[in-house]
Amino acid sequence: MAAVIEAQGLTRHFGGLRAVDGVDFRLEQGEIHGLIGPNGAGKTTFVSLLSGRTTAQSGRILLNGEDITHLPAYTRVRRGIAYTFQITSVYPRLTVFDNIALAAQSRGAADLAPRVRAVLHRVGLDRDERTLAGALSYGHQRLLELGMGLALEPLVLILDEPTQGLAAGEIAGFSALIRSLVPKMTILLIEHNMDVVMELADRITVLAAGQVLAVGTSDEIRRNRAVQDAYLGVDHAVG
Amino acid sequence: MSFGPFLLLAVLEGTVMAAVLALTSVGLSLVFGVMRVVNVAHGEFYMLGAILAWFVTYYLPFPPALAWVAALIIAPLVVAAIAALADTFVLKRLNYAPEATIVATIGLLYMVQQAALTMYGPDARPVAAPFEWRIQLPWFGYSGYKLFVVGAAGVILAAVWLFMTRSTAGLVMRATQIDRDTAQCFGINVDRVYAGTFALGAALAAAAAVLIVPIQQAHYLMGHDPLLLSFIVVIIGGLGSIRGTLVAALVIGLSDGIISMFFSPTLAKIIATLLVALVLVFRPQGLFGARA
Amino acid sequence: MTERVKVWSVHLGVLALVFAAQYVLPPYHATNLARIMVLAVFAMGYNIAFGYTGLLSLGHALFFAAGFYGMGLPIGLLDWAPIPALILGLIAGGVLAGLVGVLALRTAGVSFMIVTLMFAQAGYLTLLYLNTWTGGDEGFVVDRAARVIAGHDLSLDGTRYVAAFGLFAAAMIACLWLVRSPFGRVMVAMRENEERSRMLGYNPFRIKLIALVLSGIYAGAAGAAYGLLFGYVGASFATIQYSILPMLYVLLGGAGTVLGPFLGAVLMFYLVDITSGYTDAYLFVVGAALVGLVLFAPRGILGNLRERFAPWLP
Numbered sequence: 152m153a154a155v156i157e158a159q160g161l162t163r164h165f166g167g168l169r170a171v172d173g174v175d176f177r178l179e180q181g182e183i184h185g186l187i188g189p190n191g192a193g194k195t196t197f198v199s200l201l202s203g204r205t206t207a208q209s210g211r212i213l214l215n216g217e218d219i220t221h222l223p224a225y226t227r228v229r230r231g232i233a234y235t236f237q238i239t240s241v242y243p244r245l246t247v248f249d250n251i252a253l254a255a256q257s258r259g260a261a262d263l264a265p266r267v268r269a270v271l272h273r274v275g276l277d278r279d280e281r282t283l284a285g286a287l288s289y290g291h292q293r294l295l296e297l298g299m300g301l302a303l304e305p306l307v308l309i310l311d312e313p314t315q316g317l318a319a320g321e322i323a324g325f326s327a328l329i330r331s332l333v334p335k336m337t338i339l340l341i342e343h344n345m346d347v348v349m350e351l352a353d354r355i356t357v358l359a360a361g362q363v364l365a366v367g368t369s370d371e372i373r374r375n376r377a378v379q380d381a382y383l384g385v386d387h388a389v390g
Numbered sequence: 391m392s393f394g395p396f397l398l399l400a401v402l403e404g405t406v407m408a409a410v411l412a413l414t415s416v417g418l419s420l421v422f423g424v425m426r427v428v429n430v431a432h433g434e435f436y437m438l439g440a441i442l443a444w445f446v447t448y449y450l451p452f453p454p455a456l457a458w459v460a461a462l463i464i465a466p467l468v469v470a471a472i473a474a475l476a477d478t479f480v481l482k483r484l485n486y487a488p489e490a491t492i493v494a495t496i497g498l499l500y501m502v503q504q505a506a507l508t509m510y511g512p513d514a515r516p517v518a519a520p521f522e523w524r525i526q527l528p529w530f531g532y533s534g535y536k537l538f539v540v541g542a543a544g545v546i547l548a549a550v551w552l553f554m555t556r557s558t559a560g561l562v563m564r565a566t567q568i569d570r571d572t573a574q575c576f577g578i579n580v581d582r583v584y585a586g587t588f589a590l591g592a593a594l595a596a597a598a599a600v601l602i603v604p605i606q607q608a609h610y611l612m613g614h615d616p617l618l619l620s621f622i623v624v625i626i627g628g629l630g631s632i633r634g635t636l637v638a639a640l641v642i643g644l645s646d647g648i649i650s651m652f653f654s655p656t657l658a659k660i661i662a663t664l665l666v667a668l669v670l671v672f673r674p675q676g677l678f679g680a681r682a
Numbered sequence: 683m684t685e686r687v688k689v690w691s692v693h694l695g696v697l698a699l700v701f702a703a704q705y706v707l708p709p710y711h712a713t714n715l716a717r718i719m720v721l722a723v724f725a726m727g728y729n730i731a732f733g734y735t736g737l738l739s740l741g742h743a744l745f746f747a748a749g750f751y752g753m754g755l756p757i758g759l760l761d762w763a764p765i766p767a768l769i770l771g772l773i774a775g776g777v778l779a780g781l782v783g784v785l786a787l788r789t790a791g792v793s794f795m796i797v798t799l800m801f802a803q804a805g806y807l808t809l810l811y812l813n814t815w816t817g818g819d820e821g822f823v824v825d826r827a828a829r830v831i832a833g834h835d836l837s838l839d840g841t842r843y844v845a846a847f848g849l850f851a852a853a854m855i856a857c858l859w860l861v862r863s864p865f866g867r868v869m870v871a872m873r874e875n876e877e878r879s880r881m882l883g884y885n886p887f888r889i890k891l892i893a894l895v896l897s898g899i900y901a902g903a904a905g906a907a908y909g910l911l912f913g914y915v916g917a918s919f920a921t922i923q924y925s926i927l928p929m930l931y932v933l934l935g936g937a938g939t940v941l942g943p944f945l946g947a948v949l950m951f952y953l954v955d956i957t958s959g960y961t962d963a964y965l966f967v968v969g970a971a972l973v974g975l976v977l978f979a980p981r982g983i984l985g986n987l988r989e990r991f992a993p994w995l996p
Contacts, residue, residue, distance in 0.1 A: 204877075223885075224881060225880050225883050228880075228882060228883035229883045233881075234881050236881075240878045241878070242874045242875050243874075244874060245870070245871075245874065252864075253868065253871050253879070256864045256867065256868070257883035263864070303882065428795075480973060483977055484976065488791055488792045489738050492792065492795055493738075493933075493972055494972065494973050494976045494977070496969075496972055497974075498969065498973060499969065500965050500968050500972070501969035501970055503965070503969075504965050504966035505966065508961065508966075512962070618803065625796065656810055657811060659807050660804050660807045660808055663800045663804040663807065664801075666800045667800035667804070668785075670793050670797050671786065671788050671789055671797060672788075674789065
């Protein structure tokens with residue numbers, strides 16, 4: 152399978168803290184890839200490097216073979232990398248329609264209204280078109296943010312702890328939605344909710360202290376001793 | 391006058407200017423350092439100091455020296471009180487939000503300036519110096535009072551420095567500057583510190599004006615140039631850094647004085663204004679300030 | 683009624699009323715309104731940068747003055763016709779805004795305010811320094827003979843009003859179209875959440891620069907028109923006061939609304955006009971209005987109206 156994103160030796164320090172320390176990474180086209188690890192492992196920093204929110208101090212990032220290491224964030228978005236924020240970041244004083252429209256516009260202003268409504272339908276926010284985003288419940292704001300990511304029609308959708316704060320029913324709906332996006336899109340998913348990750352992810356990368364601890368399928372990761380010690384504990388271990 | 395003595399004269403004039411500028415700028419710098427507030431009305435506090443000095447010396451039946459000393463005490467106190475009121479009733483209510491605060495201080499600028507116009511009138515009026523003393527140098531005579539101004543500014547600045555570094559109040563101010571929230575956790579009444587700082591900044595500007603007013607005259611628009619110049623000093627020296635402010639005041643006061651005497655004052659101001667803009671764009675921390 | 687119909691009826695209605703006013707108002711007030719309309723164009727430009735894109739500039743007097751002198755100097759020194767001079771003034775405003783923007787947009791917030799203020803101040807001082815050409819603070823009169831467009835003398839009240847109205851109407855309609863366009867949405871997005879906008883693929887520097895240049899074009903057009911219609915060009919219009927006035931009009935009328943700048947201009951102009959009948963210190967009301975607005979009504983009149991009753995108002 153082709154690698155849609157490839158990272159080689161990515162490094163980012165903050166003063167004395169090695170947030171991301173020489174990470175190699177491969178995201179295969181059409182997969183759902185989970186990124187897990189203890190707090191402070193460098194997961195958000197790592198995806199910030201991929202999306203361009205933070206600049207790498209060394210290393211390379213390739214998108215479909217093209218070197219994007221020195222491209223600014225807004226250009227990477229146009230090339231096909233979409234990022235949804237860990238702490239919901241929508242436009243609270245704009246309507247739901249305008250929020251999605253801003254994302255969709257980025258791809259072109261033609262047929263804007265039908266495209267926006269299609270996305271709203273996909274995430275189930277049809278009836279909230281005219282609602283101000285700030286008036287939505289937290290779960291619906293998360294959905295809105297996901298919708299904005301979809302409206303960008305990206306190659307890669309990076310989701311940073313998307314189920315945090317969602318109720319159980321909302322999580323189920325969310326998982327179904329994610330599964331419907333691949334293999335056309337590729338998903339990189341940071342999560343602390345182990346049930347979600349184990350169920351959705353084709354492969355998982357485990358980060359700890361800025362370095363890759365393990366890469367593999369969900370079964371392999373569950374059985375990995377080092378991962379158990381660092382993060383999972385014995386509850387999720389098999390046998 | 392040949393070039394050498396002319397240069398000496400320019401340097402002397404520049405030094406006087408630098409001294410007063412340093413005093414005014416330190417006031418502005420303190421306010422920004424502790425409160426993170428850019429006070430555009432700072433020049434009007436300066437102007438009020440001069441106007442009040444005129445009122446005091448005009449109405450008090452004392453000999454010039456005593457009247458002037460009275461002005462030096464009364465004017466900064468009154469201006470400090472006005473500033474404290476402005477902080478409590480306007481700036482605090484805005485929660486010191488940066489852009490809203492600047493707009494509010496612009497409004498205060500107009501209010502103070504026009505109030506002065508109403509009460510003092512549009513004329514420029516002189517204030518008697520506390521003493522007359524002509525120093526005779528080999529090439530030209532020079533006013534001893536001007537040298538006194540430099541000395542007095544130095545004394546006041548030294549007092550401020552001692553206050554900031556040796557007194558408890560100064561320590562409290564510096565603590566609030568470093569971390570406002572932690573200071574609050576330590577029981578420091580941040581609101582009162584802010585009001586006090588704003589008042590102190592205004593008082594320093596007023597004191598500077600009282601020092602300079604026997605040399606210039608008191609006029610309701612006289613706050614405009616000192617405002618621009620102290621902005622320039624504080625930004626180039628680094629917002630919040632007293633040491634940077636002093637060095638920049640010296641450099642800018644001297645160069646402005648010298649350029650003004652050899653070329654035109656307008657050209658000096660154009661250069662200084664553009665310099666500020668470029669420093670903010672390319673080196674926002676100024677010479678001494680830490681990167682925000 | 684669809685939203686589109688509502689929006690256009692309100693705005694075209696206001697335009698119709700303003701046009702009709704010239705037949706009803708006595709000459710003093712009609713001339714005032716002509717002046718207000720030109721100043722409103724200036725304020726509309728400021729609103730594009732500040733109200734919609736969130737760029738709090740304190741240097742717009744520079745762009746107004748660019749229009750002033752970009753129009754006045756070619757007519758005075760080179761015998762240009764009024765329309766080309768007006769266009770040059772308009773372009774001068776835009777170009778200067780672009781130059782300032784390229785530097786100033788590398789900063790943000792308070793620094794941006796100070797940088798724009800400093801550039802404007804340097805511009806004013808340069809006008810004073812070059813007073814052999816510019817006439818400095820005294821300025822110069824624009825020859826009446828030169829202020830004739832297609833046989834119509836702009837110094838006549840009626841012609842002047844119609845000319846001011848033409849500019850005002852064009853500016854307002856262009857502004858309305860802009861803020862309802864996709865680009866208008868992006869401008870607001872920059873103001874509301876710049877980081878989010880960046881991660882949606884928008885280049886913040888580019889968007890803000892475009893907004894600032896548009897704002898400068900409006901200011902330049904207003905400056906050029908003001909000089910052309912009232913026959914005088916002077917450096918006093920490049921002072922800080924003329925950077926503060928558009929901000930005040932916008933804040934009062936409602937930042938981020940199309941009609942706000944005009945409303946603010948009308949109210950503030952008459953407030954100052956009435957006050958100056960009583961005292962020389964009329965600028966006091968400018969200061970008091972600023973403090974009052976910032977403390978109690980930062981959204982302005984139409985901003986508050988929109989929030990309570992009319993969310994569809996652009």
